[in-house]
Amino acid sequence: MAVTCVQQYSSARTRRRTPTRGRRAQEAARLRDRLRALQPPPPPTCSDTVTQGVRVTVRSRYAKPKSSPGHNYVFTYAVTIRNEGGATVQLRNRRWAICNAASGATEEIRGPGVVGEQPVLSPGEAFTYSSYCQLAAPRGSMEGSYEFVELRQGRPVRTFNVAIGRFALQADGEA
Numbered sequence: 001m002a003v004t005c006v007q008q009y010s011s012a013r014t015r016r017r018t019p020t021r022g023r024r025a026q027e028a029a030r031l032r033d034r035l036r037a038l039q040p041p042p043p044p045t046c047s048d049t050v051t052q053g054v055r056v057t058v059r060s061r062y063a064k065p066k067s068s069p070g071h072n073y074v075f076t077y078a079v080t081i082r083n084e085g086g087a088t089v090q091l092r093n094r095r096w097a098i099c100n101a102a103s104g105a106t107e108e109i110r111g112p113g114v115v116g117e118q119p120v121l122s123p124g125e126a127f128t129y130s131s132y133c134q135l136a137a138p139r140g141s142m143e144g145s146y147e148f149v150e151l152r153q154g155r156p157v158r159t160f161n162v163a164i165g166r167f168a169l170q171a172d173g174e175a
Contacts, residue, residue, distance in 0.1 A: 047165030053085020054162045062171045075169040080128045083121035090120045093147040102137035138171035
């Protein structure tokens with residue numbers, strides 16, 4: 001008889017806990033979904049910003065044939081810089097911040113010009129170039145700035161920075 005009581009108690013205890021565990025799982029799932037909703041969405045794989053009359057448009061792509069998933073991910077990006085202002089300008093320097101989403105580490109790249117050039121853009125002119133970067137993770141982002149000078153009669157008049165909006169580096173189908 002004592003064994004029967006223990007078994008009955010055990011069964012009753014299990015029956016009482018089952019709905020509680022189910023409710024807890026549902027509450028946990030709701031909380032998880034709420035937390036996901038609060039996280040900012042990843043940036044798009046393109047950006048378009050205008051600073052002081054200079055528009056910078058960037059599009060990134062995952063270069064799967066050049067990548068080794070699990071070790072090295074290569075991303076290409078195409079940049080168009082368009083002078084929408086009224087003065088002639090010259091790009092002098094670049095600064096990129098490249099973020100690895102998996103580790104949170106950010107690498108900063110600085111240097112003169114872009115792809116070996118310091119283009120001069122008259123009003124209405126554009127300059128387009130392509131480049132690439134490598135990450136150890138399938139996701140990341142890039143953003144930065146260009147240093148420009150305004151030219152009058154070929155001489156620098158003032159220096160100003162142009163923002164490069166944040167854009168995603170996303171390996172298609174990779175976790």
